[in-house]
Amino acid sequence: MILRDAVRVLVANWDGSYTVPSRRLYPHQWSWDSAFIAIGNARWSPRRARIELLSLFGAQWRDGRVPHIVFNPAVPEGAYFPGPEFWQAHAPGGSATSGIVQPPVHALAAWKTHLAEPDPAFLRRIYPRLVAQQEFLRAARRSPEGLISIVHPWESGMDNSPAWDLPLRAVRRDTVGFVRRDLATVSAEERPTDRDYERYVSLARAYRDSAYRAPGEFQVECPLFNAAYGVAESTLARIAQVCGLDPEPHEREAAAITEAMVEHLFDGGLFQARDVRTGRLLHSSSTAGLTPLMLPHLPDEVAEALIGSTLDRFAFKDGALPSYSPAALDFDPARYWRGPSWINLTWLVWQGLKDRRPDLADLVAEGMVNSVARSGFREYFDPFSLHGHGSHDFSWSAALLLDVVA
Numbered sequence: 134m135i136l137r138d139a140v141r142v143l144v145a146n147w148d149g150s151y152t153v154p155s156r157r158l159y160p161h162q163w164s165w166d167s168a169f170i171a172i173g174n175a176r177w178s179p180r181r182a183r184i185e186l187l188s189l190f191g192a193q194w195r196d197g198r199v200p201h202i203v204f205n206p207a208v209p210e211g212a213y214f215p216g217p218e219f220w221q222a223h224a225p226g227g228s229a230t231s232g233i234v235q236p237p238v239h240a241l242a243a244w245k246t247h248l249a250e251p252d253p254a255f256l257r258r259i260y261p262r263l264v265a266q267q268e269f270l271r272a273a274r275r276s277p278e279g280l281i282s283i284v285h286p287w288e289s290g291m292d293n294s295p296a297w298d299l300p301l302r303a304v305r306r307d308t309v310g311f312v313r314r315d316l317a318t319v320s321a322e323e324r325p326t327d328r329d330y331e332r333y334v335s336l337a338r339a340y341r342d343s344a345y346r347a348p349g350e351f352q353v354e355c356p357l358f359n360a361a362y363g364v365a366e367s368t369l370a371r372i373a374q375v376c377g378l379d380p381e382p383h384e385r386e387a388a389a390i391t392e393a394m395v396e397h398l399f400d401g402g403l404f405q406a407r408d409v410r411t412g413r414l415l416h417s418s419s420t421a422g423l424t425p426l427m428l429p430h431l432p433d434e435v436a437e438a439l440i441g442s443t444l445d446r447f448a449f450k451d452g453a454l455p456s457y458s459p460a461a462l463d464f465d466p467a468r469y470w471r472g473p474s475w476i477n478l479t480w481l482v483w484q485g486l487k488d489r490r491p492d493l494a495d496l497v498a499e500g501m502v503n504s505v506a507r508s509g510f511r512e513y514f515d516p517f518s519l520h521g522h523g524s525h526d527f528s529w530s531a532a533l534l535l536d537v538v539a
């Protein structure tokens with residue numbers, strides 16, 4: 134029943150060559166949403182999963198970046214803010230896009246799609262694009278420590294995570310008027326604040342005005358983003374092998390980023406973000422700090438410390454895995470990325486636990502299934518009551534549930 138409903142959500146949100154995250158709140162194509170959606174679609178229609186990924190990479194820029202939004206020209210400008218008029222950016226094929234990126238979870242999605250229905254031709258087609266995506270990050274975003282940085286909280290996918298509070302405070306607030314569209318669909322108590330938005334807009338505007346080249350007042354190394362980058366390299370090694378290419382450079386890069394993360398971001402049993410502008414760690418209790426569990430080269434003692442954190446700080450045994458530790462003062466069970474449970478973040482941690490601690494992985498999976506059984510395919514959930522928040526019929530909640538239950 135739940136599986137049939139998940140497919141129904143994905144079918145309803147399909148726009149011909151990709152899937153919108155949700156009809157009303159996010160009526161365009163989002164980058165990492167499409168990767169998660171492909172992972173779910175691979176379970177019932179690998180063909181649709183391949184189309185989803187290829188359509189996203191159809192909007193890849195010449196410099197290799199995969200924009201975080203590809204706009205549907207048929208959707209009125211006012212339906213989402215900031216829309217194409219704000220970003221003023223186009224992919225070589227002509228699609229209007231944003232100019233920032235999101236965590237590169239796409240190689241993993243391509244690989245899982247291939248595992249569901251082996252298709253070397255698809256892998257050969259997408260491999261150079263996935264490599265270019267990683268090359269952009271190395272060329273434009275790599276620090277001397279060997280880590281990849283993001284230049285906007287939206288690039289983390291965890292927009293208003295408390296981990297960004299400190300560096301965001303240093304960002305000038307935009308006073309040029311703009312109208313938020315999100316509040317027409319969901320309650321203001323569940324979303325980032327107006328102050329957050331003023332800073333998001335200011336950062337995006339400055340980056341745009343540098344032709345999407347110069348990082349502005351926000352530059353941080355996020356553990357989730359770097360873990361995704363490392364997993365992408367390990368996955369590219371497998372893809373290269375199927376394509377008859379050399380996997381070695383990818384293996385080396387995966388090992389190097391893992392080492393750099395352990396050296397520079399691992400502190401107090403959890404991976405933390407680092408502010409590139411100050412060189413300081415941004416201590417927080419974000420669940421992003423657990424996602425490096427996915428890295429195949431992670432040393433065992435580090436993995437064990439993280440697994441300890443999973444239980445001790447995140448208390449997920451009583452419900453669903455929260456996005457932020459309930460033990461922390463800045464935890465909020467209902468506001469967006471400041472505490473609620475998200476299916477995609479939980480899925481990433483689940484991936485990291487599956488081989489290392491299947492018993493814990495099962496508990497985490499149970500939390501996902503129970504959330505959906507209690508509240509439907511909502512965007513996010515109170516981690517204790519499992520009450521649903523944000524949009525309804527949310528695509529990645531449906532897609533990843535399909536993957537977990539399959």
Ligand code: 2M8
Nearest residue numbers: 154159163165166287289290291292
């Ligand atoms: C949320 O982010 C967008 C901006 O990209 C927004 O709030 O308008 C985040 O949850 C992000 O991770 C997600 O990709 C996007 C679409 O689901 O929504």
